[in-house]
Amino acid sequence: DAGVIQSPRHEVTEMGQEVTLRCKPISGHDYLFWYRQTMMRGLELLIYFNNNVPIDDSGMPEDRFSAKMPNASFSTLKIQPSEPRDSAVYFCASSLRGSGLGTQYFGPGTRLTVL
Amino acid sequence: DAKTTQPNSMESNEEEPVHLPCNHSTISGTDYIHWYRQLPSQGPEYVIHGLTSNVNNRMASLAIAEDRKSSTLILHRATLRDAAVYYCILRAHNTGGFKTIFGAGTRLFVKA
Numbered sequence: 001d002a003g004v005i006q007s008p009r010h011e012v013t014e015m016g017q018e019v020t021l022r023c024k025p026i027s028g029h030d031y032l033f034w035y036r037q038t039m040m041r042g043l044e045l046l047i048y049f050n051n052n053v054p055i056d057d058s059g060m061p062e063d064r065f066s067a068k069m070p071n072a073s074f075s076t077l078k079i080q081p082s083e084p085r086d087s088a089v090y091f092c093a094s095s096l097r098g099s100g101l102g103t104q105y106f107g108p109g110t111r112l113t114v115l
Numbered sequence: 116d117a118k119t120t121q122p123n124s125m126e127s128n129e130e131e132p133v134h135l136p137c138n139h140s141t142i143s144g145t146d147y148i149h150w151y152r153q154l155p156s157q158g159p160e161y162v163i164h165g166l167t168s169n170v171n172n173r174m175a176s177l178a179i180a181e182d183r184k185s186s187t188l189i190l191h192r193a194t195l196r197d198a199a200v201y202y203c204i205l206r207a208h209n210t211g212g213f214k215t216i217f218g219a220g221t222r223l224f225v226k227a
Binding site: 004 | 158160
């Protein structure tokens with residue numbers, strides 16, 4: 001398996017622009033997670049899905065952030081409008097429910113820079 | 116939510132064992148203890164997890180205190196490739212789903 005795939009790997013945009021981050025989870029996994037990592041706040045869970053349904057979005061910072069999972073093989077995290085403080089590395093992870101709640105497999109991340 | 120406390124950094128010599136501690140004094144009965152590590156410029160990767168008993172796998176061992184308020188990740192022979200940030204994580208399966216709360220992590224330096 002190719003693992004979790006994220007695109008783009010790097011994104012540079014200007015404040016106010018819409019940004020869409022994409023994730024393809026490992027085939028067969030039924031959980032998908034979006035995380036954000038910054039130097040100040042570390043690794044934060046933003047939202048996670050189970051069987052394509054959002055379960056907990058309490059980590060989403062504000063209404064500018066939205067996430068969708070239209071099918072089992074694709075998810076997006078959208079920021080509209082983007083702000084400089086959104087600059088971070090965004091990770092997608094997937095897992096399969098099992099013993100110990102399932103190992104999470106992380107993608108390589110998308111480094112977002114908002115100017 | 117239960118949180119974890121880890122030392123900011125630790126240093127080890129190559130080929131020596133490393134014991135990475137984690138305190139989780141407010142752990143609940145349904146919390147699993149997971150360890151992940153993050154190599155430079157990569158996403159976190161799973162290392163090991165446990166609930167009550169000590170666990171071993173090819174990467175490491177996990178020793179869990181009897182009261183479950185602390186745990187220790189043991190790397191039996193550190194290599195330069197083990198230099199990373201190690202996260203001790205509590206994964207709770209609450210009603211309606213489960214959350215992952217990452218600690219600050221311990222940055223492990225390995226000296227040749």
